[in-house]
Amino acid sequence: MRHATLRQMQVFDAVARHLSFSKAARELHLTQPAVSMQIKQLEGLAGLPLFEQVGRVLYLTAAGTSLLDHARAILGAVADAEEAMAALRGQRTGGFRIGVVSTAKYFAPSLLSAFTAGYPGIEVSLQVANRRQILADLAENRVDLALMGRPPTDMKVNDVVFAAHPHAVIAAPTHPLARKRASLSALDGETLLVREQGSGTRALMERLLAEHGVTPGRLIEMASNETIKQAVMAGMGVSFLSVHTIGLEVSVGRLLVLDMEDTPVERQWHVVWREGKRLLPIADAFVGFMKDNGERLIEEAVHPAPTGRRTAKA
Structure with a gap:
């Protein structure tokens, strides 16, 4: 791979991000044949196919996935070098x-x-x-x-x-737990609207519930804070979110922070x-x-x- 060029790495990164030769060509202001040629040359240097096509869908091969990490590290290092030189020039x-x-x-x-x-x-x-x-x-x-x-x-x-970064249990103003002091055990049997696996908020919530032995009645997973807030306002259940995500809804009375012992949790x-x-x-x-x-x-x-x-x- 020592003879690979930066341009080939740039083209490879663009195709890998879009999983499309035509979209990569548009981004780089090249023709699609030019993109295909750069990838073929890079595959020749690697000695392995970097992409495979199944039907109309393009996928990275195992070799392509491995090379992508190195390509992005190289491109990032070049960008760092350019900015470092600009800084030394006083720009x-x-x-x-x-x-x-x-x-x-x-x-x-x-x-x-x-x-x-x-x-x-x-x-x-x-x-x-x-x-x-x-x-x-x-x-x-x-x-x-x-x-x-x-x-x-x-x-x-x-x-x-x-x-500081506080997290709290939130509910609609009409929820039975609204405006009363309660313990976390009150969430036993409740429907809990949660973020997806891989979310920091989800991980913190799971630790908190485990600490207090709380078993929700049902978990409904949603991939964004916005969707969760809308669902809570609609009365689907309660949730555990960063207080920094609900300022507007609390200020207009659409959501409230439940007054529960041991919360908000401060991160x-x-x-x-x-x-x-x-x-x-x-x-x-x-x-x-x-x-x-x-x-x-x-x-x-x-x-x-x-x-x-x-x-x-x-």
């Missing part, structure tokens, strides 16, 4: 790639807007996904920084805490990057900005309404 340009867990999407744009106002020449790439995907992006160098509720334990990272927001990764000056400045201003800006963006605090177990 306030370049940028950074940031991944945020889906719960953080309620305030991440406000934080980025406040930060980038002081750096009009920079570019920021924002990726929103669940915790599992953001950790994969971090591990494979597809993002420089990540915002999440709990740093990974199976990857060496640096992290900085920038804000913290972290900005995380891989150990050994050399942050460029602009990314390092963002980390400092988050540490100094993150909590205040989150409060302004989401107007949370917690009803007490509890520290989550690690």
Whole structure:
């Protein structure tokens, strides 16, 4: 593979993301035959097929999946080098790639807007996904920084805490548990609306229920906080979510935080990057900005309404 070119890596990455030669060609402003030729040349260097087509669907082969990790690491390193040279030339340009867990999407744009106002020449790439995907992006160098509720334990990272992050049980105002003091055992037999496996919120909820021996009557899995909030408002059940996701609905009386002992559960927001990764000056400045201003800006963006605090177990 030593004779592979950066252009071939770029083409390979685009085809792998889209699983389509035509879409990759449009993105790269190339013809489809040119994309096909670059992939054929790369496959020749690898000595293995990188893609296979079943019917009309294109798939990565095992070799393609393995090469993709290396290709993205190479492309990320080149991008880092370009920005490092720009920084040494004294240019306030370049940028950074940031991944945020889906719960953080309620305030991440406000934080980025406040930060980038002081750096009009920079570019920021924002990726929103669940915790599992953001950790994969971090591990494979597809993002420089990540915002999440709990740093990974199976990857060496640096992290900085920038804000408190309360979670609570929520319900519609008409729910029988509304406006009364209750213990978590009151959730026994309740229908609980939950995030998908791989979500940090789901993992925290499962630990909390296990600690208190709570067995819900039914779990209904949903893939987004927005869908869960709509379902709770419709009376389908209760849920356990970050307080930072429900500020608007609480303020207009569509949802409320149940007054339950041992809640809200207090976590913290972290900005995380891989150990050994050399942050460029602009990314390092963002980390400092988050540490100094993150909590205040989150409060302004989401107007949370917690009803007490509890520290989550690690």
